[in-house]
Amino acid sequence: MSEFFDWISSHLWAGWGILALLLAAAELLTLDLTLLMLASGALMGGVTALIFPSMVWLQALVALATAVATLFLLRPTLLERVRRAPGYRSSLDNLIGSQTTNTVPITGSSGEVTIQGETWPARSYDPSMTIEAGESIEVLGLDGIVLLVYPTNRPLGR
Incomplete structure (x- = not known):
């Protein structure tokens, strides 16, 4: 197991990718779009890790900025479009x-x-x-x- 963590630490892009996949898969259980926005942040952290592999602080900053931006800018718009779609019925x-x-x-x-x-x-x-x-x-x-x-x-x- 420590070999896996050693490989991930030398290939942080893969760690970000795995995190993004896990968050996107967990989104299927909630369907609230919150975890999907966090997954987009992790994905952007992985892209940053491919470009700047040794700058972990920059990767985390890009991931955090992307997650916050999508949570507060993109998610409300997407939720509104879903709720206005024909045939949408809330649980109520x-x-x-x-x-x-x-x-x-x-x-x-x-x-x-x-x-x-x-x-x-x-x-x-x-x-x-x-x-x-x-x-x-x-x-x-x-x-x-x-x-x-x-x-x-x-x-x-x-």
């Missing part, structure tokens, strides 16, 4: 249409429901309606992160 949007049984009363201004093991703030879709505990409900919409719910056993009045 995926809750619309979910059905569950509420455990606490839900009014037009307050309440909570548990869907797929997660507790969400909720309120009645019809502000004048109170949904008693134990009723089967369906998520009809969203108001921020508050779920708008309606009982499945009652006809929709509006």
Whole structure:
């Protein structure tokens, strides 16, 4: 194992490349684009290591500058484009249409429901309606992160 580290220390470009690949692979688990921006920094550190192999401080500086620049300049733009793409649905949007049984009363201004093991703030879709505990409900919409719910056993009045 020490031979591997000796080789990496004499070929820092490969170490930067391995780090970039590991960060890019880890990005596939998060899909948040943060680790991908860090991977771009590591990649640029590797390119700098190819040009200036003995200047480790410069490699680290270029890697850090690239990672910070992409995190704060490129990532927000990319996230906005992804979120505006046709067919994109956030995890909150995926809750619309979910059905569950509420455990606490839900009014037009307050309440909570548990869907797929997660507790969400909720309120009645019809502000004048109170949904008693134990009723089967369906998520009809969203108001921020508050779920708008309606009982499945009652006809929709509006």
